[in-house]
Amino acid sequence: MVAGQDRCRDLDWALRQEWWLTNGLGGYAASTILGVNTRRTHGLLVAATQPPGGRAVLLAKLEETLVVPGARYDLSTNRYAGVLHPEGYRYQESFRLDPWPTFVYRIGDLLLEKSIVLLPQENTTVVSFWLREAAAPLELILRPLVACRDFRWVSQENPTFRTRIEQGPGTLVIHPYEGLPPLILHHTAELFEPTAYWYKQFEYTAEASTDQASREDLYSPGQFVCLLRPGETAQLIATTSRIPCSHWGSLTARALEHQEAPRRRARALKAGPLTTRLVQAAESFLVKAADGARLVVAGHPGLPVSGRDLLIALPGLTLATGQPEAARDLLQTMAGHCRDGLLPVRFTEEDGTPEYDSVDTALWFFWAVHRYAHATGDWRFVGRRLLDVLMDIVDYYVQGTQFHIVMDQDGLITTAGETLPLTWMDARVEGHPVTRRAGKAIEVNALWYHALMTMAELGERFRLRLARQYARLARLVRANAARAFWDASRGSCHDVIGPQALDSAVRPNQLLAVALPSPLFGRAQARQILDVVEQQLLTPVGLRTLSPGHSAYLGRWAGPAAQREQARHRGCAWPWWLGPYWTASLAARGGDGRRILRQQLEGFRDRLDDGGWGTVAELYDGDPPHLPGGAVASAVSVAELLRLIHEQGLTDL
Numbered sequence: 001m002v003a004g005q006d007r008c009r010d011l012d013w014a015l016r017q018e019w020w021l022t023n024g025l026g027g028y029a030a031s032t033i034l035g036v037n038t039r040r041t042h043g044l045l046v047a048a049t050q051p052p053g054g055r056a057v058l059l060a061k062l063e064e065t066l067v068v069p070g071a072r073y074d075l076s077t078n079r080y081a082g083v084l085h086p087e088g089y090r091y092q093e094s095f096r097l098d099p100w101p102t103f104v105y106r107i108g109d110l111l112l113e114k115s116i117v118l119l120p121q122e123n124t125t126v127v128s129f130w131l132r133e134a135a136a137p138l139e140l141i142l143r144p145l146v147a148c149r150d151f152r153w154v155s156q157e158n159p160t161f162r163t164r165i166e167q168g169p170g171t172l173v174i175h176p177y178e179g180l181p182p183l184i185l186h187h188t189a190e191l192f193e194p195t196a197y198w199y200k201q202f203e204y205t206a207e208a209s210t211d212q213a214s215r216e217d218l219y220s221p222g223q224f225v226c227l228l229r230p231g232e233t234a235q236l237i238a239t240t241s242r243i244p245c246s247h248w249g250s251l252t253a254r255a256l257e258h259q260e261a262p263r264r265r266a267r268a269l270k271a272g273p274l275t276t277r278l279v280q281a282a283e284s285f286l287v288k289a290a291d292g293a294r295l296v297v298a299g300h301p302g303l304p305v306s307g308r309d310l311l312i313a314l315p316g317l318t319l320a321t322g323q324p325e326a327a328r329d330l331l332q333t334m335a336g337h338c339r340d341g342l343l344p345v346r347f348t349e350e351d352g353t354p355e356y357d358s359v360d361t362a363l364w365f366f367w368a369v370h371r372y373a374h375a376t377g378d379w380r381f382v383g384r385r386l387l388d389v390l391m392d393i394v395d396y397y398v399q400g401t402q403f404h405i406v407m408d409q410d411g412l413i414t415t416a417g418e419t420l421p422l423t424w425m426d427a428r429v430e431g432h433p434v435t436r437r438a439g440k441a442i443e444v445n446a447l448w449y450h451a452l453m454t455m456a457e458l459g460e461r462f463r464l465r466l467a468r469q470y471a472r473l474a475r476l477v478r479a480n481a482a483r484a485f486w487d488a489s490r491g492s493c494h495d496v497i498g499p500q501a502l503d504s505a506v507r508p509n510q511l512l513a514v515a516l517p518s519p520l521f522g523r524a525q526a527r528q529i530l531d532v533v534e535q536q537l538l539t540p541v542g543l544r545t546l547s548p549g550h551s552a553y554l555g556r557w558a559g560p561a562a563q564r565e566q567a568r569h570r571g572c573a574w575p576w577w578l579g580p581y582w583t584a585s586l587a588a589r590g591g592d593g594r595r596i597l598r599q600q601l602e603g604f605r606d607r608l609d610d611g612g613w614g615t616v617a618e619l620y621d622g623d624p625p626h627l628p629g630g631a632v633a634s635a636v637s638v639a640e641l642l643r644l645i646h647e648q649g650l651t652d653l
Contacts, residue, residue: 015079019101022285022287023123052305097613126251296310304347316638319371321642343393367447423441442496474518585597618637
């Protein structure tokens with residue numbers, strides 16, 4: 001993944017190209033290929049202060065200047081309110097992502113290479129400047145721009161920002177606020193000049209079109225002056241811990257070994273270029289909490305740690321990448337958080353508190369367990385560690401649990417209340433759900449049926465006295481779901497059976513009724529559903545969340561934040577739904593479906609070099625040309641493509 005000089009000078013394109021590195025704790029570094037921060041969530045050191053949450057932008061970026069006899073060259077590029085200054089991108093010869101973000105600058109016979117490395121399992125970013133070619137020594141001036149704030153907000157110059165610095169040999173410490181760790185800067189500079197001031201009104205253009213605050217002031221405590229001779233390297237290390245100078249030499253080696261792990265897994269799979277890059281992308285979503293528990297970040301930059309996304313993505317992120325031990329750890333983490341038959345839909349950013357307002361997350365647990373058990377044959381682990389939790393979930397759903405989640409007399413799962421969205425279509429505007437789906441949702445009951453069939457299978461394997469009861473209840477659910485949801489006149493399913501009315505909008509949710517290992521409907525109805533989905537929802541990048549023929553359809557992720565949230569589940573296309581779509585299509589039709597799947601997957605190759613480099617976005621516009629939106633990188637998007645590739649034997653892609 002390389003952008004040459006022509007691409008780097010195409011501002012409209014280059015400012016949309018983003019990269020990021022993750023540290024396995026929830027922390028990261030992220031920006032654009034020009035080093036221009038276009039989002040509030042961008043930064044050189046975004047530390048996970050309460051792993052994997054508590055994310056804070058400590059070091060936003062560096063201002064970089066080369067000084068040669070008689071001239072100064074600013075290498076940085078910034079967007080201020082209506083102004084681009086300085087314009088260091090004019091000196092940028094290239095950007096490459098592999099093995100880590102590397103910026104190459106050329107000024108006459110001078111060639112400088114900047115690389116950014118994030119250390120695994122700690123909040124540390126290493127920025128190196130290698131003077132590859134030059135006629136004589138020169139000065140490199142580095143000015144850190146400090147934010148030290150929650151990654152969800154922006155900051156302005158204010159009197160509570162503590163500007164006092166602590167200096168030591170090769171070290172500078174600044175601690176602007178209580179409640180956040182100090183920013184520690186280790187360096188190889190000859191001297192530090194404490195010329196401090198605020199840089200005002202940076203503009204984050206990716207958010208400027210929304211109604212969210214998009215301008216920020218950043219503080220600089222001074223500048224580091226480095227003397228560089230040809231062939232020499234200067235380093236600045238931003239961290240939350242003190243690193244002895246004797247350890248500096250091993251930092252890059254540690255990072256390189258961490259980067260190499262997914263490449264080894266890809267080689268073991270005999271993966272082609274697309275699969276290799278998806279395997280590498282998958283690694284970025286797996287994180288560990290402070291207590292060592294494995295979790296999944298839903299997307300980068302800025303999405304929460306999500307239980308629902310963890311369970312949907314588990315087969316693709318772990319089993320398809322040859323990491324069954326990671327799958328086992330994730331399942332055990334989720335099982336340990338079961339409360340009243342529910343599993344956490346998310347964990348709070350502030351302190352990791354689990355939140356349970358979801359009807360489907362606990363049911364996705366059965367999907368993940370089923371995939372794990374059949375892929376690994378590790379039934380012993382399922383029986384010893386997970387079976388009791390699975391049984392509790394079914395018991396609570398039958399009897400009723402929080403959020404008015406309960407099995408109705410017909411065996412179907414229903415929810416009451418219109419104020420709290422409990423399905424995956426959970427977007428809200430001003431606290432109100434955009435898509436009201438109270439009642440009996442098709443995908444929830446497809447997951448419920450699959451859960452009961454999974455329990456019937458486990459009941460036989462482990463000789464449970466309730467095995468036959470699970471099977472009988474599953475038969476009841478299937479029979480009543482067929483009568484309640486099927487609309488023969490349209491050849492598709494109702495989306496929700498509400499308390500007062502049916503919602504028959506064409507959405508992708510009905511695919512789970514024919515895509516899960518235990519489908520609600522047979523092949524004939526599956527083919528009809530697939531026909532409707534293909535005619536109204538299928539795009540090259542995913543499935544629309546609402547038919548374009550519906551009066552509420554919104555086909556573009558654009559405008560103010562409220563407008564974007566309106567479009568999220570009312571027209572935007574989601575790549576992860578290609579997983580259920582192709583699973584159902586190949587099962588119901590066979591034929592040359594695998595060849596067509598290969599063609600669609602090949603279409604993602606170019607998209608991995610446009611927008612978020614090396615990954616797949618959370619969603620795309622439902623309307624052509626299907627521009628990316630939402631999070632730049634999505635765990636479920638990457639995972640479901642990997643699952644399809646793995647299960648269909650297409651790893652050569």
